[in-house]
Each structure stands twice: as C-alpha cells, then as structure tokens.
Amino acid sequence: MDPAATLEHERPGAGSAPRALGPLLFRLLSADDLLQPPARYSLSGGGAVEIGRGAEFAARRSAGSLRIDVRDPFASSRHARLERRDGGWHVRDEGSRNGTLVNGARLPPGEQAALGDGDLIEAGHTFFLFRGSARGIAGDDLEPIPGGADPLTLQPEWQLDLAKAARLACTSHEVLIEGESGAGKEVLARFLHDKSGRAGPLVSVNCGALPESLFEDELFGHVRGAFSGAQGERLGLIRAADGGTLFLDEVGEMPGGLQVKLLRVLEDHGVRPLGAEKEIPVDVRVVAATHRGLEELVARGAFREDLLARLGLLCLRVPAVRDRREDLGLLVRAVLRSGHTPLQLIRFDLDALRLVLRYRWPLNVREMRRALLAAVDLAAADGVESVTLCPHHLPQAVRELRQPAPAQPSGGDKPARAPPADAELTTAERELRDDIVEHLRKTNGNVAEVARLMQKGRTQIQRWIARFAIDVAAVRRMKD
Numbered sequence: 001m002d003p004a005a006t007l008e009h010e011r012p013g014a015g016s017a018p019r020a021l022g023p024l025l026f027r028l029l030s031a032d033d034l035l036q037p038p039a040r041y042s043l044s045g046g047g048a049v050e051i052g053r054g055a056e057f058a059a060r061r062s063a064g065s066l067r068i069d070v071r072d073p074f075a076s077s078r079h080a081r082l083e084r085r086d087g088g089w090h091v092r093d094e095g096s097r098n099g100t101l102v103n104g105a106r107l108p109p110g111e112q113a114a115l116g117d118g119d120l121i122e123a124g125h126t127f128f129l130f131r132g133s134a135r136g137i138a139g140d141d142l143e144p145i146p147g148g149a150d151p152l153t154l155q156p157e158w159q160l161d162l163a164k165a166a167r168l169a170c171t172s173h174e175v176l177i178e179g180e181s182g183a184g185k186e187v188l189a190r191f192l193h194d195k196s197g198r199a200g201p202l203v204s205v206n207c208g209a210l211p212e213s214l215f216e217d218e219l220f221g222h223v224r225g226a227f228s229g230a231q232g233e234r235l236g237l238i239r240a241a242d243g244g245t246l247f248l249d250e251v252g253e254m255p256g257g258l259q260v261k262l263l264r265v266l267e268d269h270g271v272r273p274l275g276a277e278k279e280i281p282v283d284v285r286v287v288a289a290t291h292r293g294l295e296e297l298v299a300r301g302a303f304r305e306d307l308l309a310r311l312g313l314l315c316l317r318v319p320a321v322r323d324r325r326e327d328l329g330l331l332v333r334a335v336l337r338s339g340h341t342p343l344q345l346i347r348f349d350l351d352a353l354r355l356v357l358r359y360r361w362p363l364n365v366r367e368m369r370r371a372l373l374a375a376v377d378l379a380a381a382d383g384v385e386s387v388t389l390c391p392h393h394l395p396q397a398v399r400e401l402r403q404p405a406p407a408q409p410s411g412g413d414k415p416a417r418a419p420p421a422d423a424e425l426t427t428a429e430r431e432l433r434d435d436i437v438e439h440l441r442k443t444n445g446n447v448a449e450v451a452r453l454m455q456k457g458r459t460q461i462q463r464w465i466a467r468f469a470i471d472v473a474a475v476r477r478m479k480d
Contacts, residue, residue: 020452021156023089024131025049025082027057028329028357030072031125031348034336037144038329040154041066043089049082051075051123052094059143074098075124082115082130089115089130098124104354117448118325120357125350127357129326133448135457136160150333152191155326157457158319162191165316169195174266176251176311177289179318182366185289186249188318192287193245200244200284203237208253215258222274238271241284251288251311252297259304262286266310286311321361321368323459328357331365332372339373341380341387349390359398371395433468436461437475445476 022044030036036057043049046064053076054069061067070079076096083090090112093100100107101122107113115121117132136156144150153159168175169192177185186204193202210218221236238246248254254262265271266286270279288311297303321331337343348356352375361368375393391399436450443449447465451458465472 018135018137018156018160018455018457021134021136023084024134024156024326025068026129026131026154026326026329027068027070028127028129029332029348029353030070031127031350031353032074033071034333034343034346034348035146036071037146037148037150037333038154038327039144040142040326041068042140043082043084047084050078050094051080051082051126051128052077053079053124057143057146059141070123070126072124072126075126079123080121083112089132091115091121096123104358120354122350122354127329127353129328129357131326133451133458135451135455137163150330152330153324153327154330155319155324157459158324158327160457161316165192166195168192168314168316170197172285173314174286174288174311176294176313176315177287177318178315179289179291180320180364181291182364183318183320184365185291185318186247188316189245189247189249189287189289193247196245196285198244198285200242201240202245202247203241204247204249205237206249208250212255215255216261217274219258220261220271220273223276234273236271236273238265238284239273239280239282242282243284245285245287248286248288250290250292252290252292252294252303256302256304259307263304263307263310319459321364323462325357331368332356335365335369335372336376338369339376341376345385346376346387346389349388352389352391352394355391355394355398355401359401371398429468432464433470436464436468437470440470440472440475445472447472 022042025041025043027039027041029038039057039059041049041059043066046061046066048065050065050067052067052069053072055071056069057071058069059066075098076094078094079096080100081092081094083092091100091102091107092112093107093109095109099109102113102115103120104122115130115132117130119130121128121130134156137160142151142154152162165188175192177188179185189204190202205218207215217234217236219237221234221239223233248262265282265284268279269282271282272279294303294308294312298305298308321328333343336346356372371394372389374395375389376387378393379387379389435454439450439453440447443453447461448458451461454461464470
C-alpha cells in the first residue's frame, strides 16, 4: 500500500483514548469489480442490516436499520439480512437467486445462522467480514469514494496505531518498529519519513544482509588511506542520510561492536569515519525494525541493553496479515495495483477469492504479493484481454489452505507450542501473563471482554495469548 497515502480517516480524535466500538461489518471485495473500494460499517445502535443489489455501492440508515447496496449483478435486490438478537448477530438469506454463504457454506433459505468474530459472508459475488467487537478511536462508517485513494486501514486497532505513528513522525525521537517478516515494516518506516517533513532522504539498510567485515565501512564510511585500497573518501550510509532518516531493518542482526558506535552516534549526533581523527556532525533520525524479540537478545547478551533503551522507548508494531483480515480487500487491491495489469482488467473466480480471503498468509504481504502477481501472470498467459484468477493459478499452499483457520476471539484451541518457562520470562512478562490468565478466568475465556477490561486491542490480547501459549480452553475449565 502506498505509504504516502493520507491519514484523513485517522485524524479525528487521534488524541482520544480508545473506546469500545461494538460490532462492525466490513465490505472486502467484489470478485468481478475490484475497482469498488472496501468499506466499513458500524453496527452499533442498530438492530438490522439489509444487503442487496443497487445501482452503486452505497449505504443509508433509517429507523435503526442499515441498507447496504452492492453493485453486483449476482446479488438480489433483497439478498441477505443481519439481525441482532439474543445478545449476538445472526444472518439470514432472503430467498436470493444465488444464495448467501458463511465461511464458504451455503445457508438454507430463510434459516438464520449465528455470526462469529471473523466470519466471511458472501452476498452474490461480494464478500463481507463480520467483527463482533473492536476498540479504537473511530468506529463510524467509512465508505471511500471509488477512484480515490484507499485509506491505510479499516481496522480500528491499526487505525489507532497509525494515528500514533503520525504524531511520532513529526518528532525527532528514534522509533522501533516490530513485526513479522513481510508484514510491512519498511512501508511504515517510509510513512514516518514522509510525514516527518525532513528534507534529507530515507536511507535503508538491511542489517542482516551485510557481511560483518563490511558493516562498519557501509555505515560509517572511510577517509582516503584508511586501509589498503581506500583511494578515496566514502560517506557511509549514516552521512548519506544526513538531514533525513536512516532505516535500520533487522537491527537485531547488528554486530556488537557496531552497536556501541551506533549508540554514540545517537548520543553525540556525530560520526567518525574509518581512519578519521575527528567526528563529523550529522543530523539523522534513526528508525529501526526487527522481527525478533530484542529483550530476548539482550538477555542472551546478543544486543546491548543501553541501545535497546534508546531505540525501543517508542515502539510501533505492524500487525501480521492474519491479525488484520478486515484489510484484506485493501491489501489485495494494493498488491494488484503494483503489477503491470490494470486493476479493471482483473477479476477473481469465486473459489479463488474464497481461498485468498481464508488463507492466513503466514509470510504476510510479501507472500501475498508474490502469489497474486504470479497468478496474474499465469492467468494472462491464457491470451484473453481480461484476467480471471482461478484456484489453479494460486500456489499450492493457498489452494490447500494448509494454514489453520484464524483464531477466534474466544478460541479454545490448544496452544501450538509449549508455554515458555518462568525462567525465560522477565518479572514484568510473568506478571502480564498471570494478569491475562486471571482476566480470562473471570470472563470465561472471552478475549473481547479481556481487551475491554485491560483497555487494549483485541488483537494485542491475542498476540499475548499466542506469545505465552495460554490454553484458553483450559482456563475456561478453571474453577474459582
């Protein structure tokens, strides 16, 4: 996604505390018309939602109900109805011509099915995603204009973090970006740089890709005669970023000796090239990123605690794709737009789009980009003007859905790995784990309620549950 896109939808209330937003419905994609942008609708304050065919994508409210029109010839004028009853939301097919599906299963006409958090709803060839609860700063409807710039996110929790990032961008503080490989850490770094107003360039360096023997010269540069073969001066990446931003990707891979020198650059705002006698003043803002736990590296002696204290004081986390399924439509559109085939010439076979939206994308946006652009190339080889992505164009892992289904908020699945031993955790981590377990016990394993009590996002609670390998089903069985 374009990192320079505006945060118009993140600004309102950016300084406010997060609040419970209630249930939300997200329009992800129309399989036949990818030009229609994704949208978000609040279900709070209403008791019914009607989905049906209309001349244009639009939504209107009246008397506590919401009508969503989809520009979809495969949808009926009255296609599906969502209703709130018995403390939850249910969906019913309204006798539509092509049926209504939930998670790929067709609903019998007239029968209602309870909706769970993350359920995928199909009305004609248009896909929606239901969220039972969320926390954020803005949960109102968000219906982008077709042809306009997509928002960076529709997910309230990520929207809140992006508002924080927008505020941090205007400061000179170092920022640490955490997140899995391929999730988009460099995109967020570019967003921070673009919003900073700094006149200098963004200079990126992958600390894991540089040989240790060349690392110091790459970062700090050298003067003429510093070593055999040094026939001229080299600025180095730090000075190349003067007046701008230095992005240190995978900073946990930086050799220990260089960590000391980097810390000095941050504290003294100067750099001494190899062979130089004096430091050269430099004005550079450092943004670092890692997919590894730097606290663990500090505990093992592989990363300096004082450098972590400097880099990690202000931290942002890029969520994995599986933790922001509300944004799958935005991500698919952004990926396909980065290819050579115009978006208006691409459509999805229904089975293929179901696979794309249900797959967990364990390698995140990087995996999605490779898979979808390769699928477009394979489909284009068929020699027709328009491109239809079918299941056989997708990688085998996507076709077989080898990854487990996304975790539900109150999921009872056993942890995929053994819980970390107490000796492996800091005191603060043990206290956090015990606090989460106690809240889960009191709420009978309701993650959404735990998020409300702890004033955190639902996805953050799920990350902690996964990190500490908490068995939610076992907690439910605990007695007072």
